[in-house]
Amino acid sequence: xxxxxxxxxxxxxxxxxxxxxxxxxxxxxxxxxxxxxxxxxxxxxxxxxxxxxxxxxxxxxxxxxxxxxxxxxxxxxxxxxxxxxxxxxxxxxxxxxxxxxxxxxxxxxxxxxxxxxxxxxxxxxxxxxxxxxxxxxxxxxxxxxxxxxxxxxxxxxxxxxxxxxxxxxxxxxxxxxxxxxxxxxxxxxxxxxxxxxxxxxxxxx
Numbered sequence: 208x209x210x211x212x213x214x215x216x217x218x219x220x221x222x223x224x225x226x227x228x229x230x231x232x233x234x235x236x237x238x239x240x241x242x243x244x245x246x247x248x249x250x251x252x253x254x255x256x257x258x259x260x261x262x263x264x265x266x267x268x269x270x271x272x273x274x275x276x277x278x279x280x281x282x283x284x285x286x287x288x289x290x291x292x293x294x295x296x297x298x299x300x301x302x303x304x305x306x307x308x309x310x311x312x313x314x315x316x317x318x319x320x321x322x323x324x325x326x327x328x329x330x331x332x333x334x335x336x337x338x339x340x341x342x343x344x345x346x347x348x349x350x351x352x353x354x355x356x357x358x359x360x361x362x363x364x365x366x367x368x369x370x371x372x373x374x375x376x377x378x379x380x381x382x383x384x385x386x387x388x389x390x391x392x393x394x395x396x397x398x399x400x401x402x403x404x405x406x407x408x409x410x411x412x
Contacts, residue, residue: 253296
């Protein structure tokens with residue numbers, strides 16, 4: 208996943224009965240100090256290692272790591288709570304990362320209702336599942352929701368939904384934008400759609 212942790216300190220144990228564990232560790236992730244713990248969930252022939260991290264991160268570092276062009280519209284630093292899930296065993300599901308943040312300190316240069324100033328708090332939920340090949344991103348930002356399939360640095364399909372109602376089951380043959388909101392700026396949204404098309408090889412609907 209190309210996630211590097213530097214200056215790692217703490218006691219990490221492995222036992223047959225409890226798996227890989229650590230009550231607390233510290234390290235440097237995305238050039239910022241963080242702390243966390245490690246736990247394992249075990250069954251007879253499979254299990255999952257869960258690595259939890261709490262810290263701060265600069266939006267530019269997340270953009271550099273993920274390569275997602277839309278994240279280039281986010282600037283500033285905010286706290287986060289994340290966990291890396293690594294299933295193992297014969298029928299293991301794909302590994303994934305999920306994170307939450309109130310985005311205090313981060314500005315988002317996107318049209319209403321997605322955009323916001325650095326002083327405003329807005330809950331972000333982010334989940335990235337690592338597939339072979341590519342990965343799937345599921346996120347919720349305020350009343351905006353998205354599920355996108357990414358491969359080779361391009362969005363291959365999915366849905367972006369704006370508004371209070373949940374989107375339907377996503378299809379990944381195109382990028383579909385759905386929903387409703389109280390006001391809009393046509394020029395801002397036109398540029399936003401052009402930006403999405405620039406990082407996708409499927410049609411925008």
